[in-house]
Amino acid sequence: MPKFAANLSMMFTEVPFLDRFEAAAKAGFKYVEYLFPYEYPAAELKAKLDQYGLKQVLFNTAPGNVSAGEWGVSAIPGREADSHRDIDQALEYAIALGCPNVHVMAGVVPDPKEYAKYKQTFIDNVRYAADKFKPYGIKVLLEALSPQVKPNYLMSSQYQTLELVELINRDNVFVQLDYFHAQNVDGNLSRLTDRLKGKFAHVQIASVPDRHEPDEGEINYTYIFNKLDEVGYDGWVGCEYNPRGKTEDGLVWFEAYKNK
Ligand SMILES: O=C(O)[C@H](O)C(=O)CO
Numbered sequence: 001m002p003k004f005a006a007n008l009s010m011m012f013t014e015v016p017f018l019d020r021f022e023a024a025a026k027a028g029f030k031y032v033e034y035l036f037p038y039e040y041p042a043a044e045l046k047a048k049l050d051q052y053g054l055k056q057v058l059f060n061t062a063p064g065n066v067s068a069g070e071w072g073v074s075a076i077p078g079r080e081a082d083s084h085r086d087i088d089q090a091l092e093y094a095i096a097l098g099c100p101n102v103h104v105m106a107g108v109v110p111d112p113k114e115y116a117k118y119k120q121t122f123i124d125n126v127r128y129a130a131d132k133f134k135p136y137g138i139k140v141l142l143e144a145l146s147p148q149v150k151p152n153y154l155m156s157s158q159y160q161t162l163e164l165v166e167l168i169n170r171d172n173v174f175v176q177l178d179y180f181h182a183q184n185v186d187g188n189l190s191r192l193t194d195r196l197k198g199k200f201a202h203v204q205i206a207s208v209p210d211r212h213e214p215d216e217g218e219i220n221y222t223y224i225f226n227k228l229d230e231v232g233y234d235g236w237v238g239c240e241y242n243p244r245g246k247t248e249d250g251l252v253w254f255e256a257y258k259n260k
């Protein structure tokens, strides 16, 4: 039975970010994830987690200069120092927040001819992250993003990410399996889940095509949740979706799971 994490970057946006911890707890969530913690002192976020009895299960390394089109720097040749600085910063936050997973963001490849160079840069920087995180039992997660969300991101297919995980060859590096992106790019989610068995350590869900609650669209999530049990997945499932309306009004689907 999946353990669901509220994504505080996309859910409960009716209230300011620091009030979303309370909103998620009141809605029955025990776990949370969000994109970036860096605007706030780690102690302030940890106090929120403790106040509402929540566990943080994921956040990302810093995105770089988003207004310049960056979405992660760890794949960008020449930005190794920035990548290592972001990885070191993420480690500090993960330790302070008690967070077991960090999504190391790769970056956008402006020219497809540059892909091999960006890929090797990412492999080297993820190995740096894996070796720094290892003593603390923290996992490194790598995620493919569909082109309609992030054009020219280093990885668009789950199978590309699986190849990277295997090339990086560190036992604390895993795929972050976001079924929204997976359905948009790869499809055949049953075969994909079987193929990724043991290689993924976090899941995210949203409807396709509209990235709303998992109770609509072309993915049968009841089937997927049973498939996750079938392959022995015991990690968390992040609800990385844009609510159709008021967040709480869209949580009927969650009723069947929240007290498990
Ligand atoms: O956008 C997503 O699906 C990712 O989970 C993310 O964290 C940033 O791209």
Ligand SMILES: [Mg+2]
Pocket (backbone or CB within 6 Å): 143, 178, 204, 240
């Ligand atoms: Mg995702």
